[in-house]
Amino acid sequence: MNDLLTRHLRDYLGVWPPPAPGLTVVGSELRTTPSWDGSVRSVAGVETTDGAVLSVTPDQVEAVQALGTDLDDIGRQLGAALGRPSWRFGRGIFRWSESPTQGDDPGVWLPADDPRVPEWLRPFNGDVLVALVPSANSEQPGAEEVAAGVGRKQHDAAGHELAVVTEPGHRGQGWARRLVTQAARRVLADGAIPIYLHAEDNLASARTADASGFPDLGWRMLGLFPGQEKANNDG
Numbered sequence: 001m002n003d004l005l006t007r008h009l010r011d012y013l014g015v016w017p018p019p020a021p022g023l024t025v026v027g028s029e030l031r032t033t034p035s036w037d038g039s040v041r042s043v044a045g046v047e048t049t050d051g052a053v054l055s056v057t058p059d060q061v062e063a064v065q066a067l068g069t070d071l072d073d074i075g076r077q078l079g080a081a082l083g084r085p086s087w088r089f090g091r092g093i094f095r096w097s098e099s100p101t102q103g104d105d106p107g108v109w110l111p112a113d114d115p116r117v118p119e120w121l122r123p124f125n126g127d128v129l130v131a132l133v134p135s136a137n138s139e140q141p142g143a144e145e146v147a148a149g150v151g152r153k154q155h156d157a158a159g160h161e162l163a164v165v166t167e168p169g170h171r172g173q174g175w176a177r178r179l180v181t182q183a184a185r186r187v188l189a190d191g192a193i194p195i196y197l198h199a200e201d202n203l204a205s206a207r208t209a210d211a212s213g214f215p216d217l218g219w220r221m222l223g224l225f226p227g228q229e230k231a232n233n234d235g
Contacts, residue, residue, distance in 0.1 A: 004193040005096055008159030009046060009053075018051030023074070025065050027058030036125045036153045043078070045222030046094055047071065054222060056082075071222075078224055087224050093206070094221040095196045095214035100184035107131045107150070107179045109186075116146065120165060124151030129183050131175050148175035150183040160187045161195040164208065176204075180212040197221050 009016035014028035031042045045054035052071055056064050063081050067074045075089030107129040112122050121128045129150040135143040147170035153161040162183050164176045184194040196214045198205035206216070 002096065002098055002193055004158045004191075005195075008156055008193060008195075011156050012159065013044060013046065013053050013055040015053055015055075016046075018048065018053050021051050023052045023054060023069055023071050025054050025056065025061055027061040028055045029058065031055055031057040031060075036155055037123050041223065042082070043089075043222070043224040047091070047220040047222055049218045052222070075222075082224070084224065087226055090223055090225050091220040092197050092199050092223075093209075093216055094219040095198075095209050095216060096193050097184055097196070097212070097214045098188075098193070099213055100181045100188075100194065101177070101211060101213040103178050103181045105182045106175070107148075107182050112151075116144065118146050118149065118167070121149045121151050124163075125154050126152050128152070129179055129186070131170075131179060133170070136169070147173075148179055150179045152183065152187065154192075158192050159195055160190070160192045161197060162187070164205075176208040177211045180208060180214075184212065184214075 006016055012030065014026040014030070015024060018024050031044065032040065035041050042057055042060070043054070045052060054064065060082060064074065064078065067077050067081060078089045079085050079087040109127045109129055110117055112124055112126070112128050116132065117128055117130065121130070131147040131149070132144040133147045135145040137145070146167060148164065148166040150162055150164045153163065155161060162180055164180050166175050180196070187194040196209050198209065209216070
């Protein structure tokens with residue numbers, strides 16, 4: 001396993017790799033502090049084919065351990081046990097890459113507050129990668145618009161999660177794959193491991209990840225989400 005990935009998950013969850021087969025519930029102060037976007041994620045976890053780590057706030061460890069040892073059973077009870085009965089436990093596909101697919105560099109890195117950056121990219125903590133193309137909706141000569149973009153969720157120095165969106169009207173042209181590989185090479189050059197998460201049913205995002213050199217090794221991210229919200233990228 002990549003040393004950077006191990007370092008990131010150890011810092012992010014509190015323990016890594018899983019110390020034993022099955023589920024390990026740990027408490028981490030990170031579950032009480034703001035994450036990359038300023039929000040607090042009181043539950044986080046990663047499941048592998050060898051075991052899983054579920055990280056909660058230190059005061060919740062005993063309550064979660066009392067729910068049992070089966071992750072699916074725990075998931076069905078977790079929201080209620082933590083005082084959030086309307087929230088739902090969910091899984092997403094967890095991928096990373098040490099060798100992203102080779103390709104061109106069609107994007108430009110811009111500060112997140114650059115006026116050309118679309119609203120959805122502005123919350124990311126760091127510069128963002130965008131593909132600029134001639135605008136089809138402007139009469140101004142030389143006007144450009146963003147065809148697609150990638151933001152980096154810089155969780156810590158060792159782990160940067162990529163999120164990609166292709167704007168309507170520009171899909172099906174390979175922008176997502178090209179930008180993800182470019183961003184992944186940048187993350188590796190910065191001394192971190194690029195991570196890519198997406199919902200199980202997001203087939204477009206799965207195709208982007210596969211084509212970009214982020215294999216599905218059977219790992220899943222774990223979380224507690226309002227309603228039916230899921231971890232998602234849009235390829």
